[in-house]
Amino acid sequence: MAFFAWSEIVFAQSYYPAPAGAEQRLEAAEAEKLSLRKSQASMSSEASSWFDVTYDSLGLTVDAQTSYLKGIVTIAGICRADNSSQLTLDLNNALRIDSILIGGVQRPFVQAPNSFAVTLDRAYQPGENLSATIFYEGVPAATGLGSIIFNSHFGVPWVYTLSEPYGAKDWWPCKNDPSDKADSADIVVTCDSSYKVGSEGILASIVNHGNGTSTTHWKERYPIASYLVSIAFSNYIQFSNWYRYSPADSMEVLNYILPEDSLAAFQVLPLVPGMLSVYSNLYGQYPFIREKYGHSEFASGGMEHQTMTSLGSFVENTVSHELAHQWFGDMITCRTWSDLWLNEGFAQYSSALYLEKKYGVASYWDYMNVQMHAALPAAGEVGNPDTSTAASLFNSPLIYNKGASILHMLRHVMGDSVFFLAMHAYANDPQLQY
Secondary structure (H helix, E strand, O other): OOOOOOOOOOOOOOOOOOOOOHHHHHHHHHHHHHHOOOOOEOOOOOOOOOEEEEEEEEEEEEEOOOOEEEEEEEEEEEEOOOOEEEEEEEOOOOOEEEEEEEOOEEOOEEEOOOEEEEEEEEEEOOOOEEEEEEEEEEOOOOOOOOEEEEEEEOOEEEEEEEOOOOHHHHOOOEOOOOOOOEOEEEEEEEEEOOOEEEOOOEEEEEEEOOOOEEEEEEEEOOOEOHHHOOOEEEOOEEEEEEEEEEOOEEEEEEEEEOHHHHHHHHHHHHHHHHHHHHHHHHHOOOOOOOOOEEEEEOOOOEEOOOOOEEEOOOOHHHHHHHHHOOOEOOOEOOOOHHHOHHHHHHHHHHHHHHHHHHHOHHHHHHHHHHHHHHHOOOOOOOOOOOOOEHHHHOOHHHHHHHHHHHHHHHHHHHOHHHHHHHHHHHHOOOOOOO
């Protein structure tokens, strides 16, 4: 059947050898991403469990020179409990709230270190809709993960975010829990007009204000978890490749890259349409086909921000790993961080499947031998890791390498036909998608 058969896919080259040390660089890139998380204490969401988020609107004005952020964020949702009269959401108090509107009316609130509580205009009942608009500003505090980074390259400002697992609250008020996705989101960023701004979904507009600033509006119309919302901007160069998924239809793969890294990007990122074909053949069509895929460069390893991965190295295995997350992590998101291996183990193993399809069985085994060796120090259950700190949660031997090795083992036990049928069925279960 089409979803698990290894049908032939034509690539631009018959063989694209992985550069020397590519697997080690993939591990180093992941380690670099994980190192940003290591000093962060566990800070799970304090947001009201009765509030079911349906929509996020982020209106951000970012001064890259002073690291100052001003925001107007509207969060809409549905009440799921009786007599709910106080709404708590997540936000680091380095950002000072000026005012909060509930239904357009200003309401009293109290800020705590990592959250705030607003008194509602009345008691809400199950099924009722409500929205909160939060006006806030300040210099964001990165809590060890990175969250929002004010960087520069060759003297040019360079701003980007990495919120997984708990960092979204460092730059925007939200319900910071992977189990509750907004049905849609708008991300609107005002900054220096010389910069390109990357984010999720479809680019709706860019408005130049004539005063040295412009406003970029991205529209995400697929469900999205708070940690997958991102922004990145600098003096990026822009280029696109196209994923032609039928004779009449194609989807843009949009890339925002620093000028000095364009040569490396031009060598690797044009491979992405072929990767999309491999994974779509295995798991079903790319989950955000009505929007786009792409990359915004940042200074870490890689992060699978929905429809626009943040990428810090142009290595084929890193690119394929982050793309696989669009199925496992972004479309199907772990309900709790204890289930993280369903994001990382599946993405790690997907890179092996991509290598097998493109370069042959020997490349698959080279990759999996590295994974199994790296998994040897792993202790504990992949489905029940220590989540007390971000460092223990993102345990690479346990979650990444052992996770990939488990899928490798299951393929052997089940046989190819049943294994690939099961992978496709998992990715296409309507109770799990989005």
